[in-house]
Amino acid sequence: MSVSSGKAGGISSIIYRVPTLEDGVGIYSLVQNSKPLDLNSLYSYLLLTAHHGDTCIVAELEGGVVGYVSAYVHPKKHDTLFVWQVAVSERVRKQGVGLSMLTGILKRPGFQSVRWLETTVSPSNTGSARLFHSLARKLNTSCHTSVYFSRDLFEGQSHEEEVLFRIGPFSMY
Ligand SMILES: CC(C)(COP(=O)(O)OP(=O)(O)OC[C@H]1O[C@@H](n2cnc3c(N)ncnc32)[C@H](O)[C@@H]1OP(=O)(O)O)[C@@H](O)C(=O)NCCC(=O)NCCS
Known part of the structure; x- marks a missing residue:
């Protein structure tokens, strides 16, 4: 699948592009400073970049990683x-x-067949919920929510349930 990069968004000097392996440490450090996200291993971010880089993105500002989506x-x-x-x-x-x-x-390019987006959100993460509801509005489609991973599955950890947000159908083309 081919990929694109370029400038967009609220800050004109931010570059949006496919992550490279050299971004691994910057991604790890960004997630580490982005509570309440779970911090995964540096290895997992390298693996995601190596195997799924075409469906991930980084936002780069002044040579540093200021945004990341896996x-x-x-x-x-x-x-x-x-x-x-x-x-x-x-x-x-x-x-x-x-x-x-x-x-x-x-x-x-190559995402023509993608018509839905799914993610999970912790109930207390209002910023995340607002982001995905806003995305649904921007795509002019609906957002359906349902419990995906119940709290008991995180036994022994202080972890909230994870609610599935299913957004779509939409077409970007
Ligand atoms: C959640 C997060 C990714 C949002 O990123 P962002 O770049 O600030 O989001 P945007 O500027 O694109 O905002 C999109 C919408 O969400 C709203 N929003 C973003 N953060 C918000 C917050 N903390 N509280 C309320 N609304 C918020 C914006 O107002 C905007 O709404 P609008 O389109 O109706 O005006 C960012 O706050 C973050 O990294 N948080 C810590 C990690 C996290 O919780 N990640 C999400 C879980 S996967």
């Missing part, structure tokens, strides 16, 4: 992009970077 095409639903993590550096939040990254992936 995502992949659902292995059982080929018309659905599953978004795993979205992180935006505090210094550029609420300026459209999160929305620009999500739409940036969906606009890439």
Whole structure:
């Protein structure tokens, strides 16, 4: 699948592009500073970049990673992009970077068959919920929610349930 990069969004000097392996440490550090996200291993971010880079995106400002979305095409639903993590550096939040990254992936060549987007959101993460409701509005489509991973599945960890947001159908073309 070919990919695109370019400038977009609320801050004109931000570059949106496919992540490279050299972004791994910057991605790890961004997620580490983006509470309440779960921090995964650096290895997992490198693996996601190596295997699913075409469906992930970074926002770069002044040579540093200020935004990151990890995502992949659902292995059982080929018309659905599953978004795993979205992180935006505090210094550029609420300026459209999160929305620009999500739409940036969906606009890439090769995504014609993707008509749905799924993600999970913790009930207390209002910023995340607002981001995805805003995306549904922008795509002129609906957002259906249902519990995906109930709290008891996280036994022994202080983790909220994860609610599935299913957005669509939509067409970017
Ligand atoms: C959630 C997060 C990714 C949003 O990124 P962002 O670049 O600030 O989002 P945007 O500027 O594109 O905003 C999109 C919409 O969400 C709203 N929004 C974003 N953050 C919000 C917050 N903390 N509280 C309320 N609304 C918020 C914006 O107002 C905007 O709404 P609108 O389109 O109706 O005006 C960012 O705050 C973040 O990294 N948080 C920490 C990590 C996290 O929780 N990630 C999400 C879980 S996967």
